[in-house]
Amino acid sequence: MRTELLTRKKIAHTAMAMAMVGGVLLWTGPSRAMDAADAPETVEIDSLAKLYTGVHFDHAMHTEIASCGQCHHHTTGDKVTDPNCVRCHAKSGEADTVACRDCHSRERFSKEDLSRLDNPQLYHIDKPGLKGAYHLNCVECHQKMGGPTGCQDCHGMTAAGEQMFHTGGHAPAATPTGGHSGH
Amino acid sequence: MKSTVSRRNFIKGGLAGTVAATVLKENTSQAASFEGYPEGMGVLVDLTRCVGCRSCEAACNQEQKLPQPAKPFNDFSVFDEIEHGQKRRTDETRYTVVNRYDVPGQDHPLFRKIQCNHCQEPACLTSCFVNAYTKTPEGAVIYNAKVCVGCRTCMIACPFYIPTFKYSSAFNPRIMKCVFCYDTRLKDGKPPACVEACPQEALTFGKRSELIKIGQQRIRETSGKYEDHIYGEHEVGGTAWMYLSSVPFDKVGFDTHVPKEPILNLVKDFLGIVPMVLTIWPALFAGFHLLATRKDWLKGKTEDDHEEE
Ligand code: SF4
Numbered sequence: 001m002r003t004e005l006l007t008r009k010k011i012a013h014t015a016m017a018m019a020m021v022g023g024v025l026l027w028t029g030p031s032r033a034m035d036a037a038d039a040p041e042t043v044e045i046d047s048l049a050k051l052y053t054g055v056h057f058d059h060a061m062h063t064e065i066a067s068c069g070q071c072h073h074h075t076t077g078d079k080v081t082d083p084n085c086v087r088c089h090a091k092s093g094e095a096d097t098v099a100c101r102d103c104h105s106r107e108r109f110s111k112e113d114l115s116r117l118d119n120p121q122l123y124h125i126d127k128p129g130l131k132g133a134y135h136l137n138c139v140e141c142h143q144k145m146g147g148p149t150g151c152q153d154c155h156g157m158t159a160a161g162e163q164m165f166h167t168g169g170h171a172p173a174a175t176p177t178g179g180h181s182g183h
Numbered sequence: 184m185k186s187t188v189s190r191r192n193f194i195k196g197g198l199a200g201t202v203a204a205t206v207l208k209e210n211t212s213q214a215a216s217f218e219g220y221p222e223g224m225g226v227l228v229d230l231t232r233c234v235g236c237r238s239c240e241a242a243c244n245q246e247q248k249l250p251q252p253a254k255p256f257n258d259f260s261v262f263d264e265i266e267h268g269q270k271r272r273t274d275e276t277r278y279t280v281v282n283r284y285d286v287p288g289q290d291h292p293l294f295r296k297i298q299c300n301h302c303q304e305p306a307c308l309t310s311c312f313v314n315a316y317t318k319t320p321e322g323a324v325i326y327n328a329k330v331c332v333g334c335r336t337c338m339i340a341c342p343f344y345i346p347t348f349k350y351s352s353a354f355n356p357r358i359m360k361c362v363f364c365y366d367t368r369l370k371d372g373k374p375p376a377c378v379e380a381c382p383q384e385a386l387t388f389g390k391r392s393e394l395i396k397i398g399q400q401r402i403r404e405t406s407g408k409y410e411d412h413i414y415g416e417h418e419v420g421g422t423a424w425m426y427l428s429s430v431p432f433d434k435v436g437f438d439t440h441v442p443k444e445p446i447l448n449l450v451k452d453f454l455g456i457v458p459m460v461l462t463i464w465p466a467l468f469a470g471f472h473l474l475a476t477r478k479d480w481l482k483g484k485t486e487d488d489h490e491e492e
């Protein structure tokens with residue numbers, strides 16, 4: 001199922017994407033699914049950067065190896081196949097937004113985020129936050145497709161990160177003294 | 184003193200509200216601290232999501248101001264460490280550790296994070312005769328190090344081998360364990376540091392009752408991916424931290440033989456001696472304290488002698 005999605009009509013899109021650098025958006029009409037060609041070349045994923053630097057995401061390259069729906073679910077108008085999604089989104093078409101951050105909370109587990117669950121009608125009780133959504137989607141696919149999976153394969157560590165991880169300039173002295181001494 | 188068991192059976196028996204209320208009221212005065220809080224918070228740990236990045240360990244170390252680790256938190260050779268024939272355990276320098284399990288038949292290793300499970304009816308709490316432990320309404324099992332006499336009963340009572348001790352000074356034994364980031368976060372409604380740091384959202388924070396629904400949904404909607412069991416939903420009477428796994432829980436280091444009811448029910452005979460303990464309190468206190476400090480003195484001595492790990 002996944003493989004089929006992967007190979008679908010990608011080559012043509014690359015050419016179109018190349019022609020798009022000027023920033024002209026091609027609107028293909030409401031009845032059709034959004035094209036990869038409508039998408040940006042690269043995306044700086046850095047709104048959460050704290051311990052690691054942001055990710056310079058080559059969007060164009062990824063549209064060649066994955067379908068829109070693999071990351072954007074039903075929002076680009078791609079046909080959904082997951083039986084759980086099909087129950088409601090079989091015909092939901094293109095959504096008003098395709099940006100990850102518009103559905104996945106940056107403030108995951110904040111009081112506000114948790115209060116969504118007070119609604120007993122809510123189906124999406126298990127929607128990951130923005131950081132979780134990125135990593136769950138990227139890492140799982142990278143594992144399957146043999147893409148990079150190490151933390152620093154995608155983003156470098158910041159000074160704050162080095163401090164928290166006790167690495168780099170904050171690494172423990174080379175002679176192991178055991179972890180049992182007080183501080 | 185009525186035990187929790189008898190109260191439970193009363194309520195299960197469907198007695199009229201007034202009677203139940205009376206029984207409840209009578210018990211809250213005596214055994215309030217033994218009750219779980221159904222509205223408390225918890226964490227659902229999903230082993231299928233964890234990639235063993237150790238960000239949670241690093242965040243805990245920082246948040247709880249624990250000592251400098253022996254190795255950086257992005258050093259993954261720790262997964263091969265075996266101490267006394269066991270994988271790494273939590274101790275006074277680390278309230279949480281992640282261990283790797285190479286399960287036959289799985290194409291990639293699985294990782295399991297351990298920390299205090301913040302039991303609904305904690306054995307550490309019920310076994311402590313100086314009442315050092317508290318289960319807060321938010322779900323955390325915290326402790327008052329000032330009243331701890333260092334007797335280590337909780338260490339033995341805990342079904343998950345969690346509490347450990349720090350002997351920073353000869354007269355000041357101190358329990359050390361994960362506190363669910365109670366002081367710095369949980370009491371203000373914020374998620375713990377480890378949860379916030381996890382890139383994979385392998386740790387889902389929320390009301391315990393809702394986490395059970397989320398866990399059930401994950402099991403139901405991704406058929407075949409998970410074992411049909413949420414570890415901690417019923418184990419030892421329920422824990423605030425619960426687990427989902429893609430392989431049988433005993434394959435990834437979980438004790439699947441822990442009782443389904445609170446340890447309290449099993450040790451209630453033991454608890455019967457509490458009043459006696461209170462009467463001989465001063466003598467006992469002195470005795471335990473002496474023991475603890477002597478052990479500490481001895482420990483200090485050995486460390487001086489051997490530079491022990
Ligand atoms: S896991 Fe152990 S230390 Fe934590 S609450 Fe339960 S009995 Fe107490």
Ligand code: SF4
Nearest residue numbers: 243361363364375377
């Ligand atoms: S809840 Fe807090 S104390 Fe417990 S393991 Fe996580 S970071 Fe450490």
Ligand code: SF4
Nearest residue numbers: 233234236237239381
């Ligand atoms: S931070 Fe999350 S993914 Fe990383 S080791 Fe801890 S639980 Fe696993």
